[in-house]
Amino acid sequence: MVIGGGISGMQAALDIADSGYEVVLVERLPSIGGRMAQLSETFPTLDCAQCILTPRTVEVGHHEKIKLATYSEVEEVGGHLGDFRVKVRRKPAYVDWERCTGCGLCQEKCLWQVPSDFERGIGKRKAIYALSPQAVPNKPVIDREHCVYFQKEGKCGACAKFCPVEAIDFQQKEEIWEEQVGAIVVATGYDLYPMERLSEYGGGHYPDVIDSLQFERLLSASGPTAGEIRRPSDGAVPKEVVFVQCAGSRDPERGVAYCSQICCMYTAKQALLYKHKVHHGQAYVFYIDIRAGGKGYEEFVQRAMEEGVLYLRGKVSKIFPQNGKVMVWGADTLSGKRVEIAADLVVLATAILPSQGTSDLAEKLRIKIGESGFYEEAHPQVRPIESGAPGIYLAGAGQGPKDIPEAVAQGSAAAAKVLALFASEVPP
Amino acid sequence: MRYLYFPGCTLSTKAKGFAASGEASARALGIDLVELSQWNCCGATFPLATDNLLALVAPTRILLNAQKEGNHLVALCSICYHVLKRTNRLLREETDKREKLNLFIEEEYRGEVRVFHLLELLREEIGFEELSERVQKRLQGLRVAPYYGCLLLRPFQEIGLDDPEEPRILDDLLASLGCEVVEFSHKTECCGSYLAMNSSEVTRELSYAILHSALASGAQAVVTSCPLCHFNLDYRQGEMAAHYPGFTQIPVLYFTQLLGLALGIESETFGLADHHVDPRPLLASKGLK
Numbered sequence: 182m183v184i185g186g187g188i189s190g191m192q193a194a195l196d197i198a199d200s201g202y203e204v205v206l207v208e209r210l211p212s213i214g215g216r217m218a219q220l221s222e223t224f225p226t227l228d229c230a231q232c233i234l235t236p237r238t239v240e241v242g243h244h245e246k247i248k249l250a251t252y253s254e255v256e257e258v259g260g261h262l263g264d265f266r267v268k269v270r271r272k273p274a275y276v277d278w279e280r281c282t283g284c285g286l287c288q289e290k291c292l293w294q295v296p297s298d299f300e301r302g303i304g305k306r307k308a309i310y311a312l313s314p315q316a317v318p319n320k321p322v323i324d325r326e327h328c329v330y331f332q333k334e335g336k337c338g339a340c341a342k343f344c345p346v347e348a349i350d351f352q353q354k355e356e357i358w359e360e361q362v363g364a365i366v367v368a369t370g371y372d373l374y375p376m377e378r379l380s381e382y383g384g385g386h387y388p389d390v391i392d393s394l395q396f397e398r399l400l401s402a403s404g405p406t407a408g409e410i411r412r413p414s415d416g417a418v419p420k421e422v423v424f425v426q427c428a429g430s431r432d433p434e435r436g437v438a439y440c441s442q443i444c445c446m447y448t449a450k451q452a453l454l455y456k457h458k459v460h461h462g463q464a465y466v467f468y469i470d471i472r473a474g475g476k477g478y479e480e481f482v483q484r485a486m487e488e489g490v491l492y493l494r495g496k497v498s499k500i501f502p503q504n505g506k507v508m509v510w511g512a513d514t515l516s517g518k519r520v521e522i523a524a525d526l527v528v529l530a531t532a533i534l535p536s537q538g539t540s541d542l543a544e545k546l547r548i549k550i551g552e553s554g555f556y557e558e559a560h561p562q563v564r565p566i567e568s569g570a571p572g573i574y575l576a577g578a579g580q581g582p583k584d585i586p587e588a589v590a591q592g593s594a595a596a597a598k599v600l601a602l603f604a605s606e607v608p609p
Numbered sequence: 610m611r612y613l614y615f616p617g618c619t620l621s622t623k624a625k626g627f628a629a630s631g632e633a634s635a636r637a638l639g640i641d642l643v644e645l646s647q648w649n650c651c652g653a654t655f656p657l658a659t660d661n662l663l664a665l666v667a668p669t670r671i672l673l674n675a676q677k678e679g680n681h682l683v684a685l686c687s688i689c690y691h692v693l694k695r696t697n698r699l700l701r702e703e704t705d706k707r708e709k710l711n712l713f714i715e716e717e718y719r720g721e722v723r724v725f726h727l728l729e730l731l732r733e734e735i736g737f738e739e740l741s742e743r744v745q746k747r748l749q750g751l752r753v754a755p756y757y758g759c760l761l762l763r764p765f766q767e768i769g770l771d772d773p774e775e776p777r778i779l780d781d782l783l784a785s786l787g788c789e790v791v792e793f794s795h796k797t798e799c800c801g802s803y804l805a806m807n808s809s810e811v812t813r814e815l816s817y818a819i820l821h822s823a824l825a826s827g828a829q830a831v832v833t834s835c836p837l838c839h840f841n842l843d844y845r846q847g848e849m850a851a852h853y854p855g856f857t858q859i860p861v862l863y864f865t866q867l868l869g870l871a872l873g874i875e876s877e878t879f880g881l882a883d884h885h886v887d888p889r890p891l892l893a894s895k896g897l898k
Contacts (some may be wrong), residue, residue: 499774508794
């Protein structure tokens with residue numbers, strides 16, 4: 182069983198399934214792809230994330246050895262290596278996915294719009310929705326909280342009226358079933374540090390101070406602005422954008438102590454892509470220091486600097502709105518001066534946190550959580566894939582912040598561990 | 610409720626109205642502030658040098674005196690509160706320094722007294738919802754900018770009164786009195802503090818930025834809990850008017866003055882006539898005096 186359908190979990194699932202073993206892939210959201218599905222381009226090559234991701238999601242979706250359990254969560258774990266008994270709970274989608282053809286008519290006809298989590302609140306979705314146009318599986322779910330049928334006792338029901346194959350099922354109940362599996366790969370990924378906790382940066386109250394995933398959605402061609410950079414408050418194209426690195430990271434007193442590892446790179450990427458889209462715009466990056474260790478990474482940051490992104494070495498102390506601008510107070514420690522920038526948009530590279538529910542799942546699996554909240558490996562140097570519990574392996578950012586290539590590598594490594602286990606006569 | 614109370618020097622001299630309005634308001638709310646029978650100046654700064662223990666002898670003595678008469682100590686002035694609270698923490702948690710300080714004062718004190726700011730007492734002992742119900746005269750239509758400054762909130766790890774970046778306590782208090790509370794960007798910026806003594810241009814500039822931000826947010830008055838902030842913000846306005854063209858003067862009030870007015874207390878002793886920028890016309894225009 183692989184828990185988590187992001188890039189790391191998919192890699193593990195594909196490697197194991199390609200070797201001929203059955204895989205159950207459990208994903209909490211309605212479709213797979215994870216965080217990578219929200220990204221626009223990827224560093225350092227500027228490959229379109231969706232273009233390199235979609236072949237994977239489709240392959241997982243069609244693989245005859247992979248059983249997809251999306252919109253599902255692990256409820257209970259029993260048994261042991263070679264014979265785990267995992268109870269999986271599937272939330273009611275209120276749509277019969279066997280019948281549904283994924284035509285999308287229901288989403289078109291639904292009248293009720295709500296802010297979309299996938300769009301990080303800067304875009305909308307309907308009360309019946311699929312995560313994205315490329316969703317795998319491409320089947321919608323109904324959000325009961327915002328559906329008028331559920332909230333106003335049967336009024337509306339537009340989706341059911343228009344569905345050509347009568348797939349809407351308002352009576353659907355949650356399902357719980359048990360899977361018997363030999364090994365488990367845990368790949369539950371990450372969340373971002375909530376802006377509410379960064380009160381010096383406005384605590385999420387200012388519309389034009391956004392986090393890095395929101396900016397990814399602005400950059401993305403499938404995002405709410407169809408890839409145009411427009412700020413949330415008034416839809417204007419921002420002429421000056423300030424990127425703030427280490428927002429909550431490397432701040433043991435007020436945030437988290439560790440480095441989130443990917444922010445230097447994705448900030449360089451975001452600043453560069455902004456410059457590509459808004460030619461006369463000015464991008465500023467506040468940084469503590471640049472950590473660009475990786476193949477082609479340093480060169481990529483240099484490229485961003487050469488293309489006119491202004492790097493300022495220092496922290497930002499305060500952000501506040503003034504006359505339609507967002508004022509940024511910071512320090513440039515190289516010149517020893519205070520800096521004040523009247524920006525149109527501010528992007529916070531907020532710290533990476535283990536995804537919500539990590540500690541609950543760890544408890545169910547009886548695996549350890551480290552000091553900073555991520556799954557703890559059996560040994561930080563020589564056993565980074567093993568969880569410490571026999572038969573349970575770790576992959577991706579749930580074990581610690583990491584970028585895409587590293588997450589993929591760890592997915593494959595976890596698969597190799599599982600396959601080695603299955604190939605051995607005697608359990609290790 | 611009986612609480613030991615440390616007025617401090619400024620409240621006994623320059624800010625008598627702050628003391629009188631605070632004491633009368635507390636009394637009206639059933640909080641009996643009993644002045645320490647013996648007290649001295651708190652030192653008025655918490656030393657930046659970590660080994661300057663001599664500067665902590667004065668506040669240690671105050672805390673020791675408080676312990677002899679009770680287990681709580683309430684301050685109104687932000688600076689007194691800041692110094693007493695930090696000194697108390699140090700005495701509680703830093704054994705080496707405690708031992709040395711105890712040798713200086715020739716008595717044993719271990720940081721057991723709990724130090725309160727009156728704002729804290731209002732929030733925790735009365736509660737702002739309850740307070741809102743006890744208001745006799747709602748301060749309807751009065752748009753105020755709650756100004757916290759630095760020392761009331763920071764360093765957060767030692768003071769812990771409220772979020773140091775987005776504090777609520779003064780906002781919530783003023784809202785419970787019926788005021789219209791404005792958001793303004795400089796509510797936790799420094800007013801220049803003691804630079805007033807040797808670099809008045811710096812204080813003028815910093816204080817101006819605060820008032821400017823409050824005015825831009827549509828405030829009719831600025832509210833503070835610190836006599837030094839009050840001095841810098843209020844007294845410097847004459848200079849500001851001369852220096853910054855187009856500057857509009859704005860009254861600066863202590864939170865206790867508004868609290869007292871809202872509780873329907875006779876304001877004669879509140880020192881409203883002693884302000885540089887007279888708040889009385891504004892208050893009168895809202896039917897308050």
